Amino acid sequence: MRTSSWNIFKVFLKIGAILLGGGYVIIPIMKQELVEKRKWLNDDEVCDYYCVSQCLPGIIAINMSILVGYRLNKFKGMLAAVFGMGFSPFISIVIVANLLSKIMSIGFIDGLFWGVNLSVIVLIYLTLKEMWQKSIVDIFSFCWFLLILFLAVFKVNPAILIIVSIILGLLMEKIRRIKNV
Amino acid sequence: MFNTYFLLFFEFFKIGLFTFGGGYASLPFLYHICDIYSWFTHQELTQLIAISGITPGPIGLNMATFSGFQTLGLKGAFISSLALILPMMIITSQVFRLYKKFSENSYVKSVLYVLRPTSCALILSVGAKLFYNLVLISDLSLKLIDIKAFVLVVFLFLLTFKLKRDPIIYMAIAGLIGVVLQFVKNI
Numbered sequence: 001m002r003t004s005s006w007n008i009f010k011v012f013l014k015i016g017a018i019l020l021g022g023g024y025v026i027i028p029i030m031k032q033e034l035v036e037k038r039k040w041l042n043d044d045e046v047c048d049y050y051c052v053s054q055c056l057p058g059i060i061a062i063n064m065s066i067l068v069g070y071r072l073n074k075f076k077g078m079l080a081a082v083f084g085m086g087f088s089p090f091i092s093i094v095i096v097a098n099l100l101s102k103i104m105s106i107g108f109i110d111g112l113f114w115g116v117n118l119s120v121i122v123l124i125y126l127t128l129k130e131m132w133q134k135s136i137v138d139i140f141s142f143c144w145f146l147l148i149l150f151l152a153v154f155k156v157n158p159a160i161l162i163i164v165s166i167i168l169g170l171l172m173e174k175i176r177r178i179k180n181v
Numbered sequence: 182m183f184n185t186y187f188l189l190f191f192e193f194f195k196i197g198l199f200t201f202g203g204g205y206a207s208l209p210f211l212y213h214i215c216d217i218y219s220w221f222t223h224q225e226l227t228q229l230i231a232i233s234g235i236t237p238g239p240i241g242l243n244m245a246t247f248s249g250f251q252t253l254g255l256k257g258a259f260i261s262s263l264a265l266i267l268p269m270m271i272i273t274s275q276v277f278r279l280y281k282k283f284s285e286n287s288y289v290k291s292v293l294y295v296l297r298p299t300s301c302a303l304i305l306s307v308g309a310k311l312f313y314n315l316v317l318i319s320d321l322s323l324k325l326i327d328i329k330a331f332v333l334v335v336f337l338f339l340l341t342f343k344l345k346r347d348p349i350i351y352m353a354i355a356g357l358i359g360v361v362l363q364f365v366k367n368i
Contacts, residue, residue, distance in 0.1 A: 016238055017237050020235075052284055057199060057200055057268065058266075058268065058269035059200070059204065060203055062241075066269060066274060070277045078270065085239075086238070088237055088238060089236065089239065089243050090242075090262055093238075093246040096247075097247055097250040107367075108360040108363055110363060112231075112356045113231045113359070114362075114363075115352075115356040115357065116352050116355055118333050118334055119234075119354070121308055121315070121316075122334060122338055122341065122351055124311070125308065125338065126348075131202055132301065134297060135297035135298050141297070141298045149302035153309070158199070158209040161299055162199040162201070162296070165296045165299040166292050169288075170288060172294075
């Protein structure tokens with residue numbers, strides 16, 4: 001059964017508007033909107049999509065919208081989900097950016113930004129804590145982490161570091177397969 | 182001018198293609214853009230990070246839209262958001278067809294094994310940069326450390342043992358403390 005693209009757009013419009021603060025909140029919101037309220041998907045699908053999204057490049061929330069949209073109504077559903085998801089964030093950022101000079105002159109805004117920016121340090125710590133166990137699993141991954149950290153601090157282009165990592169990962173598996181034959 | 186449009190598209194397409202590990206993973210790329218083009222300053226970038234966090238939507242998308250707007254206005258915002266999303270639409274819709282096989286494929290596993298520590302290192306490098314810029318003051322001022330900022334970060338760090346990981350809670354608490362401190366200072 002396919003779901004109409006207009007309905008998909010409307011639901012993701014809502015999800016995009018109430019999603020605050022980043023990736024973690026997306027699972028409970030999607031479960032509520034897509035599984036419980038509308039029964040378009042089941043619980044397992046949402047969890048599977050989350051796992052796959054984590055392995056894919058890009059933003060987890062957007063990748064999940066793409067997977068859900070594609071599942072519900074192929075290519076059209078995907079476009080509906082992505083544009084629904086992106087609509088409110090886009091409009092709100094454009095409005096805020098337009099009023100930036102006014103916003104910056106509000107009396108307490110410096111204090112607000114000062115606090116929020118400091119909280120980003122702690123949020124980065126939380127992101128790392130969550131990733132650490134899955135990422136640093138042995139001596140090699142720890143040494144690789146230190147090497148990349150060293151290079152990143154000296155301003156090596158992050159895209160190059162990512163590409164080198166992808167190539168190394170492919171090569172390691174290739175060598176493993178040759179050895180096993 | 183055409184050139185800037187193209188570069189903007191190119192840079193954010195790259196971010197969409199090479200970001201692994203959530204919104205803050207795109208920060209190293211934004212700092213890199215800051216270093217090589219003069220589209221926005223480091224100070225504007227810190228404003229942009231704060232605003233992207235407290236407006237609705239995924240933070241990575243918000244940062245892209247905002248950077249595009251700072252660079253080339255409304256058109257820029259549209260181009261950077263579209264460029265960010267495009268690689269995901271291409272890759273993820275293809276992966277959908279074979280998604281069970283995809284996450285169990287040994288090449289994919291091997292690539293992720295190397296990519297994950299890379300992402301950790303890239304994100305940590307940004308955390309260290311922010312800590313250096315916001316907490317440790319080295320330029321000209323005689324103070325070595327901003328005590329207020331340091332205390333706030335330690336306080337938020339201690340809160341992580343008590344609170345859930347929902348990011349907006351930390352932003353709200355820290356923002357509120359910032360506002361209160363500013364009022365106290367003004368009085």
